Amino acid sequence: MYQELAKQHRTFDNVEHLNYAVRKHLYHNKHQLSQTAIDVFKLLARHAVKYIGVAYLKIDTIAKAIGKHRSTVMRALKVLAELNIIEKLTQYRPKTGGNGANIYVIQRYKPMQGEVKNSAENANATPSVQLRNEAKNTVVASVDSPKTVTETEIPKSINKVLERIRSTTPYSEFKNWVNAYVKDNKLTNKLYGIYKAQTHYIKGAYDAELLLHVGIQAIKTTFNATKSKNVKSITGYFNGVLDKLLDRIYYSYIGQDCII
Known part of the structure; x- marks a missing residue:
């Protein structure tokens, strides 16, 4: 039943159109929206990817x-x-009887005057190319301190990094990077579990290598x-940084002030 309703109410043709609407809604309504x-x-x-624009929660x-x-x-x-x-x-x-899970349909963004041209340009961009371009200049805020470019800037050699990632399994590459700092299989598995949980609902929307x-x-x-900091929980800190970094890539081309 849900699948049929989701198909009927699907509001976007592809994920990049959904992403564009989400970014615009957040940016133009940011002063009227609470953090919640x-x-x-x-x-x-993030739950509106399978049936694009429709979430069932x-x-x-x-x-x-x-x-x-x-x-x-x-x-x-x-x-x-x-x-x-x-x-x-x-x-x-x-x-x-009673209420079940509700279906939430994300609405298309209606461009204001002067936005139509940019809307069309962004809607026609392919997600993988657009995200790679955005990632080059993306900066992430750390969990408990002001943003610093040197700490969180994605390297401009992202294509080389992606090529290396393609040559190995995701877990092996992930583990190699953790091992560069500390050899702890239990910690590695916890961090990888957080990564898998955070990317689970968007893994079909973007290139696996980019994620x-x-x-x-x-x-x-x-x-x-x-x-340089007193990080009480590595897993908690990683979870916060990953969440912010995914958001930055997700929304970055509008500008950093659209992420509250």
Whole structure:
């Protein structure tokens, strides 16, 4: 039933069109969105890849994922709907009664006057090429300190890095980078588990090599930070850096001020 509804309400032809709408919605509504609303919207966007633009989630699932009470999530969803960023389609259980998981449809962004040309140009760009170009100038904020370019800048030789990644398995490449800083298989497996969890819902949307490169950059940023900071939890720090780095690549061409 969900699959049929998702197909009916699919709002985008491809992932780059979805990405463009998400970036624009965040940028032009940033002053009206709370951090919770932003977090909820990002979560919906990450779950809206299989049926592009459509996410199927229970409120309790959203609340648990972002660490907020369900009533707070409900208010955030209401704001997103009022701003025409999403449309909520309530689903009912035909046999047992009551509400099931809701379907959330991310709406197309309607360009303001003067934006139409740029909208078309960005919509027609292929995701892999666009993301590689964006990654060259991407800067990530560390979890507990101001942003520093030297610590988190993705190297401009990204194509060489991607070529090397293609020649080995993802886990082997990931492990090699962790081993460059510390030989700890248990820690390596925990970090790789975090990487897999964070990229699970977008792995079909972007090149696997590019996502792995992002994971490697998060490793470098995390372990470099331990040299100058009191990092209490390497796994927690890595999780935060990876999340921010994925967001930076996801939204970067609009500018850093669109990520609150």
